[in-house]
Amino acid sequence: MKHIFLSLPLCLCLNIVFAQTTKTTVDSLEKRYQQCLSEGKSSYNCALQYYAAMDSLLDAVYRQLYGKLDNNRRELLQVSQAQWVQKKDAYFRDIDLRVEKKRPLTLSGLDDDMIVTDNKAAYLRTRVIELLASTRS
Template sequence: MRNLILFLLVFLCTKAYSQTKQSALDTLETHYQQCLGNSQNMYNCAVIYYKQLDSLLNNTLQHLYSNLTGGRQQQLQMEQGAWEEKKEEYFKKIDERVEKMHKRTMEGLDDDMISTDNKAAFLKARLVRLLDI
């Protein structure tokens, strides 16, 4: 009975944490869209959004690692390692594409903004997946 109560407590805390992180993610998205709506310094908007998502992703991972049991924690570490490899490949392709575009366009910041936005979307997809755990 004690174990059941402990399990329920951990489950409820994890759910509450997940909802808080989802709310934080929604707030970041809203602020990003508002920043882009101003049509000024859009590259800076994308960089700030990317950094905030990266921070939220790292905090979420730390929380999950500290609250999951051994077997599930190990599975998450393996999943995260595979995701990190995909991320590196994806970011490398994006950077290569932007480098090629810089030679053809006058406004390099537009290309950089789009690149940063795509990278942020990749992080956001991972974060959403982690919030479902």
């Protein structure tokens, strides 16, 4: 019984450390992305790298959160994530369609693709932040 009381604060501390570390990771990715853009190189490549990093972080945060939950909360997380994936897919399709419709009106190049990729990465970033917030509850 004594071990249970000692391990409870440790679990809470680990959750807080995990959330803070991952928030720091989000901030670090954002900073690296902004630095890449400010260098004036390929904005599209910067956006692709940021998207890939945010996608990997989202997967890692989801897996870590999933591993810490009991079965009931895991089911809720799975349902929530499945609903989010459906919304994400619809959002990504919509944004791709809008860009394709406007593409003949804009200059050719990677600017449209960069903006789309940036918006998609921001969508993933929002989900990472939501999942991190749920680790505190």
